[in-house]
Amino acid sequence: MNEVKALILCNSPIAIPGIKEFLFYNKVAAIATTRRNKEMQHILGQLLKDTGVPLLQFDNKDYKEQLTGAIREYDVNVGLLMTFPFIITKEILELPAKGFINFHYGLLPGCRGPQPILRHLLNNDKEAGITVHKVDEGIDTGPIIMQEKITIEETDTYGILQSKLAFLAAKQATNLLKILSYGQIIPAIPQNEEKAVYYEMPGATELTINWNKMPAREIVRMANACNPWNKGAGTSINDWGIGITEAELAGSYEGKEKEPGTIIACDITKGLLVKTVDDKLLRINIVYTNEGYFSGSRLASFGIEVDMIFK
């Protein structure tokens, strides 16, 4: 069996199930997160208690030296990136014998970039997944070792999908560990550059509902994509900014001609119903405002009423 001494670099709790697999098999030389991420330091501190595995903190400014030092000090032979935000330079990539391997929480090559889960949801994709790939000098461009897809359910929020992918990554971590332990080579295939798309972090506009263009299903998906991390998909009414945190389809609109975004009902019996551009009714179940999280119909107590229009 080949020796595996992994340095795991991570910056989000989504990495934890995958890390646990490597810890279980006693294949972790050290784990590092960023110095500014206190939440991860706390979680990892608890996880590594009594394991003897050191927890390192890297700075944005000095991380290259820190990383180089850690690889040498702990005799690391493979680096594993699980949501690590800093770029690994060519010189560092070559230090561990088995190189660096990235867990990308999205499907490559079609969903490169920093927020793949959010992007899969915003793009109305049918599938999301995990791609485990070798790291090269580009961002999310290295050859793919393995990939597994899951169907995005209509009720999947960002948080639910993140949890599903975290556990899928744990399974991939186990398979990767076997490949590293048993194999003579790390099998991988180059990405198809013709299908490659890189997405930047979405800006506020991409997280705001366009009532004149977006059909009901897309609005539901955007609300799910923003739940819980962004509190909801942005919109406003009477110059009052709110987030739509949870919404669902509630049939077709068959009344008189009204603008998309018009409130059709706002009471405790029917809930908050809004007409959409595709003549559907959207039931808004939960909203976020600066005053707190409320049921949709509670907006009536703030003076919101039928025929007002979301912009």
Place this chain on the structure above:
Amino acid sequence: MLRIGILLPRSTLFPSLGLDILNGLKEQLKQQQVFDDIKLVTDNIGFGIEEQEIYTKAEKMLLQDDADVVILCADTGITEMLQPLFTATNKILLVVNFGANFPQNWEPAPTSIIHSLNFCQHAGITGKLAAEENENKEAVNVISYYDGGYRQCYCMLTAHQSAGGVPAFNYITSIRLDDFTLEPLAVFIRERPDIKNLLCLFSGDHAERFYNEIAPLQKEFDLCLYVSPMLLEPSLIQSRGETLSTGEVKGYIPWHASLDNEGNNEFLKLFSGAAGRQANYFSVLGWEAGSIVAEIYRQHGPGNSNATDVIASLTRITFKSPRGWLKIDPATLHSYGPSYLARCRNNMDITIESEANSEEEWRSFASQKTLKGEASGWRNTYLCI
């Protein structure tokens, strides 16, 4: 020349298991007149549980022996780790097993085919039948410790309950044959003589022991046994059938020697003639794997060495099989065939009563979502202990 690596397990329960699969494969390749154009390299993988051994032997076959296809007889949980290796090297992995497990995720790997006897599916249809054809929906589940560790057990029991069945009593027999007893079950049946239906999963020597001990109870209480495919396994029934049961036994199975179809007639004649052995589930599995390999050979010419394309072409074929037909589902890259209802009334004299709506049953089975929660189970290849 197509190079085929074959990794076969051994079985204490069924010592000829590996040999029967291999003989079935070879005879089919001869029948299709491609045997001389195919080089076979075989190796042993114990009970199919040592991951490192399986991985290193498969890797060696690809990298040193330059195999185009590796046939691996192991359960799906073991084979997942190999898929990146085969995808990256553009080689075909043909997993062969009994289908006593199904994968956690049906998402196919592009260059892997899972060819099985679909025991999970048959067990599920049997469980459903037990609920649907009886007014009394209560049934007893009686399962060997070993068989309970495979998902065919999950399939039979959940299908029964989904169709309205109610488990009245669960009884798991001991792992050691010396400790085998049905006495707790007998106590329950005497207390509840209104319950007539038993869902039963046994294999190997425990199957024979189960039949022996259930026989007097079955006779006294007029019990109907709904059984897993291995309880209707040909060698068990043919050699000792008369002593096993005189009551009603039924279950869905993938194949039986009495099936009257062109594929089966050809198989029985050629396999039994050449190998000098009675055909069984294992030889059927090997024979069908031979059909798939022969087709890979035809597709895998100089102009088409792309494993993904070769596999895609296989999904458009209906293979002639001892089961009647065999297809490879393009959505999952799992093979499937008909499910036959086998019924025994007198001294285990099996008659094939009907065929399930096999296509519909397969689609329903393969569209199951991932199992919820944690699931444990045996990791060795079913029947290989």
